[in-house]
Amino acid sequence: MSNHVLEVMNLKKVYGIHTSNEFEALHDINFICDQGEFICIMGPSGSGKSTFINNISTIDNPTSGKVYIQGTEIRTMSSNEIGKFRYENLGFIFQDFNLLDSHTIYENIAMPLSLKKIKPSIINEKIQKLAKNMNIETLLKKYPHECSGGQRQRAAICRALVNDPKIIIADEPTGNLDSVNSNELLKTLQQLNQENGVTIIMVSHDPLIASYSSRLIYIKDGRIEQTLERKDLTQEKYFQHIVEINAAESKEALHQ
Numbered sequence: 001m002s003n004h005v006l007e008v009m010n011l012k013k014v015y016g017i018h019t020s021n022e023f024e025a026l027h028d029i030n031f032i033c034d035q036g037e038f039i040c041i042m043g044p045s046g047s048g049k050s051t052f053i054n055n056i057s058t059i060d061n062p063t064s065g066k067v068y069i070q071g072t073e074i075r076t077m078s079s080n081e082i083g084k085f086r087y088e089n090l091g092f093i094f095q096d097f098n099l100l101d102s103h104t105i106y107e108n109i110a111m112p113l114s115l116k117k118i119k120p121s122i123i124n125e126k127i128q129k130l131a132k133n134m135n136i137e138t139l140l141k142k143y144p145h146e147c148s149g150g151q152r153q154r155a156a157i158c159r160a161l162v163n164d165p166k167i168i169i170a171d172e173p174t175g176n177l178d179s180v181n182s183n184e185l186l187k188t189l190q191q192l193n194q195e196n197g198v199t200i201i202m203v204s205h206d207p208l209i210a211s212y213s214s215r216l217i218y219i220k221d222g223r224i225e226q227t228l229e230r231k232d233l234t235q236e237k238y239f240q241h242i243v244e245i246n247a248a249e250s251k252e253a254l255h256q
């Protein structure tokens with residue numbers, strides 16, 4: 001059986017199709033991600049990173065091309081199947097949290113489990129453990145608007161992890177965290193990746209955060225411009241290469 005968790009063939013995304021604002025944000029992207037990879041997507045602002053993430057994770061539909069997740073082409077699934085597939089397989093961590101203000105932090109974290117028949121005592125045990133790891137165990141009865149940005153982000157991370165996803169999709173996951181909490185999140189992701197074999201696909205603009213990945217994908221102007229594998233490099237050497245790639249790209253932009 002194929003080890004590919006994700007396969008993208010000739011992915012193209014056009015916004016505002018048939019309008020005067022038509023814009024091709026992704027051009028013919030081909031990409032394969034294997035089980036257990038930790039991929040970081042980098043690139044300048046507006047290069048197509050979020051569009052890419054949205055189109056490979058059932059959030060948006062490509063204009064053309066194919067996206068297979070665990071061997072199933074997303075476009076062939078009904079919306080019910082996609083919903084079920086999401087809560088069984090995917091965990092999302094986004095910068096803008098997407099927490100429901102009418103629900104407590106506890107209820108928000110429990111949400112991905114609501115479609116599964118799981119005993120409340122088991123749900124409670126899971127949530128208490130995750131909340132403790134993320135240092136929000138005292139906030140579970142509060143509402144999102146009563147929490148700080150960092151606390152809401154950590155609650156969103158707990159929600160992403162509560163269904164033991166096989167793939168974590170993270171768009172700038174540390175965007176609203178201070179350096180201590182960023183580090184904690186990165187260590188949690190690394191642990192999930194290395195010990196539980198969870199596949200991670202993360203967008204970040206920060207070379208330090210990217211240096212936790214096993215492969216870097218650099219997107220520019222809607223195309224994969226280059227890739228870099230960590231292989232047996234130390235994290236420090238890998239970090240240096242990532243910094244160099246970013247510096248070279250910035251230099252090129254300066255001369256344009």
Ligand code: ADP
Pocket residue numbers: 015016023025043044045046047048049050051052
């Ligand atoms: P990044 O995440 O790298 O900053 P995005 O994927 O958000 O880039 O955007 C890529 C390009 O597509 C940008 O030029 C952006 O303005 C455009 N874009 C993104 N979303 C939309 C949309 N909903 N409608 C029209 N254009 C969009």
